[in-house]
Amino acid sequence: MKPNLYQPINSQIVDIVHESPTIKSYVVVPEKEFKFETGQFVELTLPGEGEAPFTPSSSPKDTKKMEITIMKVGRVTGLLHECKKGQKVGIRGPYGHGYPIEDFVGKGVYIVGGGVGLAPIRSLFLTLVERIKDFKSVVCRYGAKTPEDFIYKKALFGLWQKISGVDIRLTVDEANGQWKGNIGVVTTILKPDDVDVKNAVAVVCGPPIMMKFTTVKLLEFGFAAEDIYLSMEKNMSCGFGKCGHCMIGKFYVCKDGPVFTYQQIKAYSKIWD
Amino acid sequence: METVFISDLKPFLDAVAESANGGDLYVPKKTGQGPPVREQTTFEEESRTIEISHAGTQHYVFVKYDSSAETPVEFNNIRVCMPIKEFLFSLRELAAVFPEPIEPEEIKPFAVFGLKDCDLRSLECLDRVFLEKDFEDPFYIARREKMFIISSDCFEPGESCFCSVLDGKPYPAHGFDLNISQVSDGFVVEVGSQKGKEFVDRNCELFTEPGDDAIAERDRIRAGTAEQLEQNNAGLKFDTPIRDMMTETYESDVYDIEAKTCVECQACTRVCPTCHCFYLYDTKQQDYFAKMKMWDSCMRMAYAQVAGGANPRKMLGDRLKHRLMHKFVYFLDRYGLQMCIGCGRCVDAEAGDIDIRAVLKKLNEEIGNIKVAK
Numbered sequence: 017m018k019p020n021l022y023q024p025i026n027s028q029i030v031d032i033v034h035e036s037p038t039i040k041s042y043v044v045v046p047e048k049e050f051k052f053e054t055g056q057f058v059e060l061t062l063p064g065e066g067e068a069p070f071t072p073s074s075s076p077k078d079t080k081k082m083e084i085t086i087m088k089v090g091r092v093t094g095l096l097h098e099c100k101k102g103q104k105v106g107i108r109g110p111y112g113h114g115y116p117i118e119d120f121v122g123k124g125v126y127i128v129g130g131g132v133g134l135a136p137i138r139s140l141f142l143t144l145v146e147r148i149k150d151f152k153s154v155v156c157r158y159g160a161k162t163p164e165d166f167i168y169k170k171a172l173f174g175l176w177q178k179i180s181g182v183d184i185r186l187t188v189d190e191a192n193g194q195w196k197g198n199i200g201v202v203t204t205i206l207k208p209d210d211v212d213v214k215n216a217v218a219v220v221c222g223p224p225i226m227m228k229f230t231t232v233k234l235l236e237f238g239f240a241a242e243d244i245y246l247s248m249e250k251n252m253s254c255g256f257g258k259c260g261h262c263m264i265g266k267f268y269v270c271k272d273g274p275v276f277t278y279q280q281i282k283a284y285s286k287i288w289d
Numbered sequence: 290m291e292t293v294f295i296s297d298l299k300p301f302l303d304a305v306a307e308s309a310n311g312g313d314l315y316v317p318k319k320t321g322q323g324p325p326v327r328e329q330t331t332f333e334e335e336s337r338t339i340e341i342s343h344a345g346t347q348h349y350v351f352v353k354y355d356s357s358a359e360t361p362v363e364f365n366n367i368r369v370c371m372p373i374k375e376f377l378f379s380l381r382e383l384a385a386v387f388p389e390p391i392e393p394e395e396i397k398p399f400a401v402f403g404l405k406d407c408d409l410r411s412l413e414c415l416d417r418v419f420l421e422k423d424f425e426d427p428f429y430i431a432r433r434e435k436m437f438i439i440s441s442d443c444f445e446p447g448e449s450c451f452c453s454v455l456d457g458k459p460y461p462a463h464g465f466d467l468n469i470s471q472v473s474d475g476f477v478v479e480v481g482s483q484k485g486k487e488f489v490d491r492n493c494e495l496f497t498e499p500g501d502d503a504i505a506e507r508d509r510i511r512a513g514t515a516e517q518l519e520q521n522n523a524g525l526k527f528d529t530p531i532r533d534m535m536t537e538t539y540e541s542d543v544y545d546i547e548a549k550t551c552v553e554c555q556a557c558t559r560v561c562p563t564c565h566c567f568y569l570y571d572t573k574q575q576d577y578f579a580k581m582k583m584w585d586s587c588m589r590m591a592y593a594q595v596a597g598g599a600n601p602r603k604m605l606g607d608r609l610k611h612r613l614m615h616k617f618v619y620f621l622d623r624y625g626l627q628m629c630i631g632c633g634r635c636v637d638a639e640a641g642d643i644d645i646r647a648v649l650k651k652l653n654e655e656i657g658n659i660k661v662a663k
Contacts, residue, residue, distance in 0.1 A: 061387075066571050250601070
């Protein structure tokens with residue numbers, strides 16, 4: 017019998033980090049070495065309850081464990097939020113294609129993220145800064161609902177801002193008196209001269225509405241549709257292009273994505289819904 | 290490949306059942322009441338005419354062959370209602386068990402008699418998906434390898450059969466182990482595979498040489514049936530290849546209008562022999578956890594919905610559009626063949642009276658209008 021595509025690798029949650037009121041990060045250790053490329057995703061099974069797709073937020077360099085950041089939005093993620101350290105889980109994957117890092121070499125990388133969309137971006141970011149000299153610049157623009165809703169706060173407000181070659185700006189939709197930064201949605205901190213658009217790629221990950229307006233803005237700046245990389249989060253169930261749930265037009269998001277250039281998918285209707 | 294002759298089906302089917310090694314032979318059986326005719330009622334509603342039609346309830350199902358049964362096995366005139374996928378991945382199956390994986394059940398050889406050309410062409414579509422390199426479905430492969438296919442010619446096309454419009458024929462050309470054509474004094478048997486040849490060699494006492502007149506009669510019947518199919522579908526002609534027609538009318542509101550009567554019964558995707566969507570769900574058993582795999586339908590409201598509630602195909606029209614685009618455009622672009630074989634099962638099954646032929650016709654009219662406008 018051929019290897020069973022549907023069989024998860026037995027794994028365990030060994031640590032849990034409270035990122036924000038609705039978001040937690042889980043350190044997951046699979047029982048065997050697990051390799052992935054940044055941007056690829058996994059299916060995480062909570063035994064007996066259900067399965068959901070997540071892009072690991074950790075660096076692919078670590079093949080012993082991975083970090084998965086999860087926002088409480090539905091049934092399975094709600095149950096995952098109740099899990100304690102030691103919980104047995106299952107991992108299938110990795111699925112899809114990672115970010116085409118080699119195509120980014122020599123260019124400015126303009127990363128725009130919102131909310132829990134920072135999770136896949138963190139993995140990408142860690143991969144880029146490993147070899148920061150290969151890129152013209154790494155410019156990050158992140159938004160969250162309130163200052164409390166930022167994830168990876170310690171690194172985001174500290175270490176990451178100090179890396180040479182990295183330019184990070186943050187914004188929140190609403191804030192109290194202590195917030196010194198920008199207030200407004202992420203598109204309000206995107207400026208045409210953030211990067212040299214003729215020699216840059218943009219990477220966008222966040223809620224659909226944010227991705228939609230960011231894409232519009234990037235096109236206004238002069239980005240070519242094929243230089244805008246979008247993380248499409250659809251209903252990925254099987255992970256290998258058979259079950260059909262995640263289709264956008266002819267593409268299976270799980271197998272052909274989950275990262276697409278805007279050029280690839282712009283002809284299809286309701287891609288942001 | 291060689292062609293042989295049998296005068297009676299029973300000894301042949303007995304031999305097939307025998308050689309299935311404890312597995313099963315499935316044969317067609319007529320069921321339901323009333324002849325397969327359509328009653329039509331036409332009435333106007335808003336901007337379109339709705340034709341409510343009722344297929345007769347009479348159709349064929351597959352049953353296990355019983356050698357001792359008094360009534361002989363019927364030679365089905367058209368496809369059996371059940372799609373071939375039921376033999377290869379059942380409505381619900383066990384996909385994984387953990388933490389300790391279990392050895393899957395061994396699949397016994399089995400045989401199916403009475404599959405038609407449309408069934409074999411749908412099998413080609415399923416094979417492309419489930420035998421795809423790197424992502425081979427182990428359960429599908431296990432059953433596929435054990436399936437012995439005895440197809441047969443159609444001789445009286447159904448009202449909903451429109452395979453001829455989609456390059457289909459009322460008789461199979463390939464994809465079978467054995468194919469049976471009924472003629473007046475017996476059956477012409479065509480060998481289509483090594484497996485089929487081995488069966489004929491092993492049971493050579495059952496077969497004789499076919500006479501030239503039998504072959505001539507078979508060809509005559511085939512031509513007649515093909516002609517009848519052409520006539521039945523004379524009104525279904527397209528001015529552009531369907532793929533181009535659908536791509537150019539992507540923004541059409543035909544889908545929204547046609548989907549108005551859909552009641553989301555999902556019968557179209559259930560009976561469709563090429564529809565292969567499924568969903569995975571997890572269950573808790575007494576001492577293990579199981580991942581189950583079950584047929585799903587892209588016509589279902591929550592099918593594409595994600596955890597946050599976003600849903601790119603919330604509207605019925607969008608779901609119908611996606612279903613048909615998948616059949617005639619997306620699958621073709623990916624795998625090189627159309628995913629609709631024109632069997633008409635969905636037309637018969639629909640509770641909401643969406644007729645795939647009517648949708649195609651309207652898109653064809655639309656493209657005519659687009660061209661005139663240009």
